[in-house]
Amino acid sequence: MSKAPFYITTPIYYPSAKLHIGHAYCTTIADAVARYKRLTGHEVFFLTGSDEHGQKIQRTAEAQGVTPIEYVDKIVDSFKELWRRLEISNDDFIRTSEPRHHEVVQEVFRRIQQNGDIYKGEYTGLYCTPCESYWTEIQLDENGCCPDCHRPVEKVSEEAYFFKMSKYADAVLKHIEENPEFLEPKSRRNEMINFIKQGLEDLCVSRTSFDWGIPVPGDEKHVIYVWFDALTNYLTPIGFLDDAERFKKFWPADLHLVGKEIVRFHTIIWGCILMALGIELPKKVYGHGWLVINGGKMSKSKGNVVDPMLLIDEFSADAIRYFLLREIVLGQDGNFNRDALIQRINADLANDLGNLLHRTLNMINKFHGGELRETAGLTELDESIRAEAVATAKEYRALMDDMKISDAVKLVWKFISRCNKYIDETAPWKLAKDSTQAQALANVLYNLAESLRIIAILIEPFTPSTARKILEQLQIDNNFDIIQFTDAEIFGRLEAGHRVGKPQQLFPRIEL
Numbered sequence: 001m002s003k004a005p006f007y008i009t010t011p012i013y014y015p016s017a018k019l020h021i022g023h024a025y026c027t028t029i030a031d032a033v034a035r036y037k038r039l040t041g042h043e044v045f046f047l048t049g050s051d052e053h054g055q056k057i058q059r060t061a062e063a064q065g066v067t068p069i070e071y072v073d074k075i076v077d078s079f080k081e082l083w084r085r086l087e088i089s090n091d092d093f094i095r096t097s098e099p100r101h102h103e104v105v106q107e108v109f110r111r112i113q114q115n116g117d118i119y120k121g122e123y124t125g126l127y128c129t130p131c132e133s134y135w136t137e138i139q140l141d142e143n144g145c146c147p148d149c150h151r152p153v154e155k156v157s158e159e160a161y162f163f164k165m166s167k168y169a170d171a172v173l174k175h176i177e178e179n180p181e182f183l184e185p186k187s188r189r190n191e192m193i194n195f196i197k198q199g200l201e202d203l204c205v206s207r208t209s210f211d212w213g214i215p216v217p218g219d220e221k222h223v224i225y226v227w228f229d230a231l232t233n234y235l236t237p238i239g240f241l242d243d244a245e246r247f248k249k250f251w252p253a254d255l256h257l258v259g260k261e262i263v264r265f266h267t268i269i270w271g272c273i274l275m276a277l278g279i280e281l282p283k284k285v286y287g288h289g290w291l292v293i294n295g296g297k298m299s300k301s302k303g304n305v306v307d308p309m310l311l312i313d314e315f316s317a318d319a320i321r322y323f324l325l326r327e328i329v330l331g332q333d334g335n336f337n338r339d340a341l342i343q344r345i346n347a348d349l350a351n352d353l354g355n356l357l358h359r360t361l362n363m364i365n366k367f368h369g370g371e372l373r374e375t376a377g378l379t380e381l382d383e384s385i386r387a388e389a390v391a392t393a394k395e396y397r398a399l400m401d402d403m404k405i406s407d408a409v410k411l412v413w414k415f416i417s418r419c420n421k422y423i424d425e426t427a428p429w430k431l432a433k434d435s436t437q438a439q440a441l442a443n444v445l446y447n448l449a450e451s452l453r454i455i456a457i458l459i460e461p462f463t464p465s466t467a468r469k470i471l472e473q474l475q476i477d478n479n480f481d482i483i484q485f486t487d488a489e490i491f492g493r494l495e496a497g498h499r500v501g502k503p504q505q506l507f508p509r510i511e512l
């Protein structure tokens with residue numbers, strides 16, 4: 001059976017500095033979705049990358065006495081290293097400085113220009129260099145600064161190319177209004193509808209004041225506006241220019257996951273570009289919230305950034321992934337707090353999950369020499385834990401399909417707590433002392449091992465390394481290229497006679 005394709009993207013990150021935990025948040029959510037989709041039998045293409053052009057990068061490189069490409073090469077290596085350590089399962093990494101991307105951007109520009117939707121004119125406007133964004137007078141904040149980053153804007157005047165966004169405004173508005181699933185959550189959708197209703201001006205899509213960018217085809221003193229260049233990255237690796245079949249398979253993208261401040265670019269500007277190209281719009285743009293520290297956005301200029309690499313060194317990638325996915329409700333802002341992180345590690349990972357695994361394997365080893373036995377004559381309690389396992393997998397699927405990721409995490413941990421309670425209720429150490437209870441003991445130990453097998457599959461999108469470790473200790477093949485979500489939907493896959501391994505600690509407790 002051919003697998004349904006699923007194309008998911010993160011934004012491509014600016015290599016203007018090292019990435020912080022806020023960037024890692026975005027990529028971790030995308031990774032959880034990508035892994036879940038693979039588990040449920042999709043052919044996933046998961047893209048992330050780096051957005052390397054623009055005046056800001058050029059200026060930073062100059063200030064450091066290196067060329068832009070020398071500057072970005074080093075930073076992009078650090079992105080890749082972070083994603084490797086965080087176990088991000090991206091299928092490709094697009095760099096906008098790559099020739100494959102230049103070709104696509106120039107072709108997109110050329111096609112729109114040939115249609116008459118890109119024209120030459122004179123631009124006078126207010127530009128925020130750090131955000132690479134043009135603003136109109138009315139959009140500025142109360143101090144006359146950039147409404148996003150609140151830094152001063154510059155008045156620029158130059159010959160430039162314009163993209164006829166105004167021509168597509170109504171069509172994009174209609175698309176947003178008529179397709180509620182196109183832009184989520186709902187709050188973002190209302191913002192964009194209001195934004196378009198205020199009127200869209202044509203967009204300036206070229207600059208002449210610097211040259212670190214992709215040249216306008218046939219007029220090389222202009223470079224293409226960095227957002228026009230960046231958004232087009234989503235078309236580059238799926239065969240837009242060179243593989244029509246592959247392009248048809250993966251486009252329209254199933255999900256562009258982006259931070260809330262760039263929803264405007266991904267729905268309105270990108271929507272207009274795609275319409276001008278005569279290409280379908282992505283199926284969904286999801287605008288997530290920000291990771292904040294004491295209520296303010298984490299940013300380099302505020303000096304409040306948290307380095308994900310150091311957190312991984314200290315607590316492990318899975319602990320960080322768990323915290324981000326569990327603590328922050330997708331679509332809302334969430335607070336990053338070290339004490340809260342440590343509490344989650346201790347309570348949920350070391351205690352609830354770690355103890356369940358440890359106690360289960362310990363008892364199977366101690367009472368049954370590490371072997372699972374045939375079950376028979378189940379009690380109501382035994383039946384209820386089995387029913388709850390199956391119900392958990394079912395509800396989990398519904399939540400994940402609905403992007404309710406933190407709810408899905410909580411649901412699995414509710415089942416983990418239920419399993420721990422089952423141990424307390426059945427008291428296997430007492431059953432082991434009573435020879436008339438041999439079957440009851442076999443039933444409890446089997447149910448626990450089987451529940452852990454299911455838990456391991458359900459947590460793989462969140463904490464992949466922990467999932468593999470649990471299966472390894474249960475001595476079950478832990479190759480997630482083969483394991484499917486359906487393996488978690490059926491209780492009773494483990495065979496009597498199966499031998500489990502010795503327990504090993506999953507998460508050490510952290511002293512506060």
Ligand code: ME8
Pocket residue numbers: 010011012013014021022023025026051230231232233257258259260261262289290291292297298299
């Ligand atoms: O915007 N919390 O790049 P970028 C949550 N190059 N998310 C955060 C965050 C925080 N504290 N800080 C940043 C760009 N992000 C463009 C994208 S796509 C064609 C071009 C998220 O490196 C932010 O919301 O500034 C955004 O989605 C992503 O990191 C990249 O930000």
